[in-house]
Amino acid sequence: MKPNALCPGTSLLLAAIVTASAASPVFDWPQHDSTRPHPAIIDPGTAGTADKPGRPPSDATVLFDGSSLGQWAALDGTAPKWIVKDGVLECVRDSGYIRTLQAFGDCQLHVEWAAPIPAQGTSQGRGNSGVFLMGLYEVQVLDSYENVTYADGQASAAYGQFPPLVNAARPPGQWQTYDILFTRPRFNDDGKVKSPARLTVLHNGVLVQNNVELVGPTGWLRRDPYQAHEDKLPLSLQDHGNPVRYRNVWVRELGADAKRREFVYDHATLDKLAGSFQTNDGAKVKVMRAGDLLQATISYPGRSLDFLMHAESKTRFYIRSFDGEVNFKTDDSGRAESAVLRVGPDDKPARRE
Numbered sequence: 231m232k233p234n235a236l237c238p239g240t241s242l243l244l245a246a247i248v249t250a251s252a253a254s255p256v257f258d259w260p261q262h263d264s265t266r267p268h269p270a271i272i273d274p275g276t277a278g279t280a281d282k283p284g285r286p287p288s289d290a291t292v293l294f295d296g297s298s299l300g301q302w303a304a305l306d307g308t309a310p311k312w313i314v315k316d317g318v319l320e321c322v323r324d325s326g327y328i329r330t331l332q333a334f335g336d337c338q339l340h341v342e343w344a345a346p347i348p349a350q351g352t353s354q355g356r357g358n359s360g361v362f363l364m365g366l367y368e369v370q371v372l373d374s375y376e377n378v379t380y381a382d383g384q385a386s387a388a389y390g391q392f393p394p395l396v397n398a399a400r401p402p403g404q405w406q407t408y409d410i411l412f413t414r415p416r417f418n419d420d421g422k423v424k425s426p427a428r429l430t431v432l433h434n435g436v437l438v439q440n441n442v443e444l445v446g447p448t449g450w451l452r453r454d455p456y457q458a459h460e461d462k463l464p465l466s467l468q469d470h471g472n473p474v475r476y477r478n479v480w481v482r483e484l485g486a487d488a489k490r491r492e493f494v495y496d497h498a499t500l501d502k503l504a505g506s507f508q509t510n511d512g513a514k515v516k517v518m519r520a521g522d523l524l525q526a527t528i529s530y531p532g533r534s535l536d537f538l539m540h541a542e543s544k545t546r547f548y549i550r551s552f553d554g555e556v557n558f559k560t561d562d563s564g565r566a567e568s569a570v571l572r573v574g575p576d577d578k579p580a581r582r583e
Contacts, residue, residue: 290480294476294479303328303496304325311325318476321476358470359371359470385406389449396436411429414461417459426443490548513530525539546558554573556571
């Protein structure tokens with residue numbers, strides 16, 4: 231590997247993956263069983279250099295490849311105001327955070343970033359931004375090269391909770407990498423924490439967070455407790471007023487969370503799908519927006535069923551609580567004209583009332 235390669239810590243990353251994903255082993259197969267299924271073969275991609283980003287693994291979801299912000303939105307779902315120039319994404323002061331359209335849970339996230347030059351300001355006022363897993367759990371972005379600030383707020387800190395093990399920062403203007411392994415929190419049916427979120431971070435190939443257990447969402451001068459939330463939520467990047475630049479952002483979903491892709495759309499898009507529908511067998515389906523999701527009620531004489539729907543696209547939603555999905559047919563404006571409800575093996579066409 232070239233001396234200026236951005237990811238020298240491949241072996242450390244592999245060790246961290248094992249640490250972060252370790253669970254009670256299930257010995258369903260005899261040792262060295264030749265019939266045991268083999269892992270999928272992927273292209274691992276290439277490491278980046280100081281001048282050129284690397285190529286993501288073939289099974290990664292590319293969130294920013296230097297061409298557009300098509301995978302991103304402002305927090306309210308509208309078009310982001312950050313700028314793309316010369317293959318680089320740059321934060322624009324007072325433009326607000328940006329978030330991914332796709333939602334993620336357990337994942338491996340790769341981010342490359344550079345603090346602005348010439349360096350200006352001190353402490354938290356110098357090259358400040360942040361990478362938020364699920365929009366709640368921040369890995370701090372900061373120009374920490376010869377810049378003293380509080381330990382749990384410097385580059386690669388789990389903000390406000392865990393300082394990095396070492397300061398591996400490069401000088402401002404140089405490209406830096408975060409390779410983040412994130413295990414989302416799990417919640418019991420009563421909303422209490424079953425297992426906390428866990429975080430492993432390699433900064434410029436150096437292990438700086440070793441499978442730490444977060445005590446809750448990260449925050450400034452506060453320690454908020456966990457509150458039950460969705461299994462998948464968008465990633466976000468912070469506008470902290472500094473023109474921090476990003477490139478080569480990609481993510482790999484891990485474990486069971488990789489089985490379905492989920493998206494979070496703006497409220498205006500979801501509102502156009504809301505309404506009352508009637509199936510051919512006389513059932514009434516009322517669809518309404520519930521925050522960032524759609525909620526539906528199917529009513530038959532004497533009984534009804536309520537459920538939440540998660541977006542797989544702007545017109546296709548799946549039902550997590552049972553085997554089902556809803557596919558909308560929309561007009562040119564995005565308004566739902568009809569829908570097909572699938573419950574188990576049965577399709578139920580429904581027209582808007």
